[in-house]
Amino acid sequence: MTPAAAYALAAPDGAFEKVTIERRDLGPQDVLIDIKYAGICHSDIHTARDEWGGTKYPVVPGHEIAGLVAAVGSAVSKYQVGDRVGVGCMVNSCGVCGPCLADEEQYCTKGATMTYNTPVDPSVQPDGYTMGGYSTQIVVTEDFVVGIPEGIGLDVAAPLLCAGVTLFSPLRHWNAGPGKKVAIIGMGGLGHVGVKIAAALGAEVTVLSHSLSKQEDGKMFGASHYYATSDKQTFRDLRGSFDLILNTVSADLPIDSYLRLLNLDGTLVILGLPEQPMSIKPFTIAGYRRSLAGSMIGGIAQTQEMLNFCAEHGIGAEIEVISADEIDGAYDRVVASDVRYRFVIDVSTI
């Protein structure tokens, strides 16, 4: 067992405190990572504050992990000490079901082992459930570790491990590229990375944001057009315009209004997850043979593909680096949409 320092929340309404957790001894296939940076994802907040239910305390969130390999197990072949590596939302899966064999471990029929707050055998994590990246070290089986290419800083790479692949996966699945018109709803932690990746893939990118306050940033990230959804005229002007719309917003939206912005055979993909059920008018999708779809993160192979693509195109997340004692304040600012565009914890401050 290896002790690691971590920041944990003991109760939904508590404050983060420094604790010591145990990481398992290195198995033959395991990689020990010295974590350098951990991004703050909105899912961390939902889990830490038990807004989705079922949170086990103390909870150590964090699934946007970037660091350096500190040690490897005897059978590890992909990584060596000193390699730049990342860990995203998953740390294991069954490996034998259809989705796992298709490199879509996030859809593992037995349920992938998520990076934090997932029940596991104490031999996997001594506490009986996984502990995430707000921590100095983590042990992960090599198949769930990805390489971070030279050319992306570890700090701006960290958010790509969740936010990046969450956008990259649907953009690839629905063939965003030259000649395709893609709209991204929301210009937050997810949306801003989506704009960069969609533009680098060659698509014509439009941002649909509540207001025009981030318009300059959106254009700088590669958007060709930027519209305010608070202006009703936007929905009249853009009717039937897009091949693909990615919704990164987890608030309840008038989904029919957005579906009508799709062209023939267009697809609207839900990435942000509101808590309430949504209703649609069947006529809206029957007209123009539109589709409403969903997508959840991406597989490990695709996460590696995304990192390689981002390195090639000089894409990183826009970040604000904070120290570990600033996590509580950062959470409040994420909830208030007051961040451009992702907080990243400098783990050397733990």
Ligand SMILES: [Zn+2]
């Ligand atoms: Zn996330």
Ligand SMILES: [Zn+2]
């Ligand atoms: Zn599986």
